[in-house]
Amino acid sequence: MSTISLNRIQYLFSKYFIENWKRDLSNFLILFIIAGFSGYQHDASLSLIIFVILAFMYAGRVFGMFSYKPKGMNYLLIPASTAEKTIVNLILVNVYYLAALLFSYMLGVIFGNLLYSFVHNYSFTWDFVKQAISFDYTTFLPLLLCESMLIFGSIYFKRKAVIKTFLFLFCFGLLIMIVDSSLVYFLTENHSIPFSTSNLYMETSVTAENSFFNQYGTLLFTVSSIFFILFFWVLSFLRLKETEV
Amino acid sequence: MINLTNIHFGYSKKRMLFSELNLNLTPGHIYGLLGKNGAGKTTLLKIISGLLFSQNGTSNVMGKRPELRDPDILKEIYFLPEEMYIPHLKIRNYAKVYSPFYPSFSMEEFNKYLDEFEVNDREQYADKLSHGQQKKLLISFALATNTRILLLDEPTNGLDIPSKSIFRRVMASSTNEDRLVIISTHQVRDLHSLIDSVIILDNGEIIFNQPSEIITEKLVFKVEDNDVDLKSVLYSEDNVRGLLVVKENSEHLESKLDIELLFNAIVANKKRIKEIFES
Numbered sequence: 033m034s035t036i037s038l039n040r041i042q043y044l045f046s047k048y049f050i051e052n053w054k055r056d057l058s059n060f061l062i063l064f065i066i067a068g069f070s071g072y073q074h075d076a077s078l079s080l081i082i083f084v085i086l087a088f089m090y091a092g093r094v095f096g097m098f099s100y101k102p103k104g105m106n107y108l109l110i111p112a113s114t115a116e117k118t119i120v121n122l123i124l125v126n127v128y129y130l131a132a133l134l135f136s137y138m139l140g141v142i143f144g145n146l147l148y149s150f151v152h153n154y155s156f157t158w159d160f161v162k163q164a165i166s167f168d169y170t171t172f173l174p175l176l177l178c179e180s181m182l183i184f185g186s187i188y189f190k191r192k193a194v195i196k197t198f199l200f201l202f203c204f205g206l207l208i209m210i211v212d213s214s215l216v217y218f219l220t221e222n223h224s225i226p227f228s229t230s231n232l233y234m235e236t237s238v239t240a241e242n243s244f245f246n247q248y249g250t251l252l253f254t255v256s257s258i259f260f261i262l263f264f265w266v267l268s269f270l271r272l273k274e275t276e277v
Numbered sequence: 278m279i280n281l282t283n284i285h286f287g288y289s290k291k292r293m294l295f296s297e298l299n300l301n302l303t304p305g306h307i308y309g310l311l312g313k314n315g316a317g318k319t320t321l322l323k324i325i326s327g328l329l330f331s332q333n334g335t336s337n338v339m340g341k342r343p344e345l346r347d348p349d350i351l352k353e354i355y356f357l358p359e360e361m362y363i364p365h366l367k368i369r370n371y372a373k374v375y376s377p378f379y380p381s382f383s384m385e386e387f388n389k390y391l392d393e394f395e396v397n398d399r400e401q402y403a404d405k406l407s408h409g410q411q412k413k414l415l416i417s418f419a420l421a422t423n424t425r426i427l428l429l430d431e432p433t434n435g436l437d438i439p440s441k442s443i444f445r446r447v448m449a450s451s452t453n454e455d456r457l458v459i460i461s462t463h464q465v466r467d468l469h470s471l472i473d474s475v476i477i478l479d480n481g482e483i484i485f486n487q488p489s490e491i492i493t494e495k496l497v498f499k500v501e502d503n504d505v506d507l508k509s510v511l512y513s514e515d516n517v518r519g520l521l522v523v524k525e526n527s528e529h530l531e532s533k534l535d536i537e538l539l540f541n542a543i544v545a546n547k548k549r550i551k552e553i554f555e556s
Contacts, residue, residue: 040348043377050374051364102362105328111351111378273346276329 036119040112044120047110056129059086060136067137071144076164083137084175090129091179092197094121095187095268104277118269125179130172138165170250173257180264187271215252278304278339278426278457279325285333286317286324294320295481297334304425305454306488309472310461311540316478318461319359322428325459326356339425352379355419356428363411369399372418381423386451390417393443408435416444420451427458433467441467465536475536477543485543487554489534495553496542497526498535511549512542525553 063082070079098104110117141164149156181204185197279302287293294317302308312318323329324336327343327350336343341350366374368391376382391397394413396406403414412435419427433441448471452458459476462468475492477485487495496511500519507513513522521535523542543550 037348040378046377047374050370051366100362102358102360105356105358106362106364108328108346109326109351109354109356110375111348113348114346116348274330277323 035113035115037112037116040116041120044110044112044116045124048120048124056132059090060132062086063133064136064140064143067140068144068147069140071141071160071164072148073144074148074160076141079137079140083133086133087130087175087179088182091125091182092186092194094125094183095272096193098187098190098275098277099193101277104275108275108277114269114273118265118272121183121268122265125183126176130175134167141165170253173254173261176261177257177264180261180268184264184268184271187268187275278302280337281324281331281334282337283334284324284331284336286320286329286331293481295331298482300476300483300486302457302459304457305452306474307448307452307458307460307472308474308476309465309468309536310459310476310478311463311465311536312478313544314463317481318478319430321478322356322430322459322461325426326354326428327351328356348378353425354428355379355422355424355426357415357419357430357432359431359434361411361415363404363406363414365402365404367400368396368403368414371403371414372421375418376422379422379424383421383423386423387417387421390420390447393447394440409437409440412436413440416447420447423451423456425455425457427456429458429460431462431464432460433462433464445471465540469534469536472536475539477540479544479547484547484551485554491554492539493526493532493534494529495526496532496539496550497524497528497530498522498532498538499524499530511546511553512538514538514541 063079063086066082067076067079070076097107107117138161141161145161146156148154178201181201182197185200186193189196189200279300281298281300284295284298284300285293286295286298298321300321310318310321320329324331325338325343327338327346330344338350339353341347343350343354364371364374372382372384372387376384376387391399391414394417396410396413396417403411406414412432416429416432419429433444436444445468448458460468460472465472472489474488475485476483499522500516501513501522502519505513505520505522509524511523511525513520515521521538523535523538526532
């Protein structure tokens with residue numbers, strides 16, 4: 033049984049790019065224009081929101097094909113294994129699309145800045161560009177986690193998939209917040225420590241000596257995020273295997 | 278090649294569509310799958326292709342379970358559904374995208390079939406074609422894949438009159454000893470000359486599965502005067518030409534198989550016809 037073949041993976045990629053390059057390019061162009069505008073205005077917030085929305089929309093539509101039966105049938109009957117189809121989607125969502133969005137965003141920001149310096153006769157500086165593109169990997173983990181849940185939702189729920197997936201996302205987010213809050217509460221000696229949450233990432237203001245969370249928070253967050261990202265991808269794979277159309 | 282044993286399937290637990298359905302099909306035939314609306318013809322094709330899973334029983338397609346959707350099986354099955362999905366691709370790109378998955382695909386044959394169907398402009402977007410043109414495209418692709426199993430669900434729906442005869446011609450030319458074709462259809466007159474075995478699905482079971490030569494050996498299809506002795510008739514219906522009758526072929530007469538008449542005869546007189554074929 034030939035479960036994984038590099039040739040078939042290549043064919044799946046080729047199929048994807050031939051079928052979707054125009055749509056993807058228009059999305060990247062939209063982000064480029066908005067990021068250019070942001071760069072011109074020296075405010076990246078709008079383009080970052082668009083960035084996240086585009087990433088979510090993309091993830092949500094990966095298995096959206098099953099809402100239209102003939103399209104779902106067509107996909108399931110493509111002579112490639114479920115593992116190959118999942119790998120291709122995993123790479124498309126987590127590597128290709130994210131990298132292309134990031135590239136469009138960066139190009140847009142640089143272009144906007146260049147335009148600003150040209151119009152206002154300023155000399156171009158990299159300060160805002162550096163600030164606007166200074167991401168570390170923890171910025172992407174919540175995004176990837178949400179994407180993996182959207183992908184799972186798009187294949188798991190047959191009817192009203194969008195509403196159910198967002199409800200599921202909300203419940204899952206709430207659960208994680210409760211678990212994290214409880215962890216902080218019990219792992220710190222001072223139970224009245226204030227904390228704030230941002231994208232599931234806890235920033236505690238406790239002192240270093242009594243803060244277990246402060247020391248291991250990022251590690252815990254990274255490990256648990258990667259675990260859940262993989263968990264939802266594995267669930268999507270299993271669901272795809274048993275999907276009937 | 279296709280072996281279904283004691284298949285149980287239902288869209289709801291309360292109402293089963295198939296209970297203990299058995300079917301054994303061999304290559305080198307074009308099977309006509311007939312049945313009333315809702316009899317489960319499309320469902321049966323979906324079970325064979327691995328799109329639906331039986332709740333009980335075993336499905337075996339080329340020695341493997343279709344529900345595993347093993348690429349080794351999928352590359353040897355082409356299922357043309359009645360409701361088609363056509364991506365936004367030019368015709369030439371459609372073949373470019375999907376053909377690599379089918380090792381026996383022949384671009385030469387694909388172009389030949391398209392030419393026969395007079396789908397000449399390969400630069401057209403496939404999803405912008407008319408329903409009939411889209412069907413011609415998919416039929417051409419299906420035949421050019423040279424898969425060992427070809428499942429066609431209502432292939433002549435949407436085809437114009439000349440295209441139906443082209444369809445019969447290209448189908449006949451593409452059939453060989455290794456290939457098994459199942460055509461699910463209501464339009465038996467379109468495919469009369471093509472089908473060499475008839476499968477009839479009724480009330481969740483295969484009530485009839487016989488090759489044409491056995492059918493015409495056991496039954497005779499005739500046009501009689503209205504004063505025929507109805508006792509010897511298994512089924513009859515009025516027609517402008519006279520009375521169309523199906524009778525047991527006890528006198529070894531030669532007649533031309535009328536699939537529509539056969540279907541009606543079997544549905545109306547299931548028990549007696551079963552006895553004739555078992556004798």
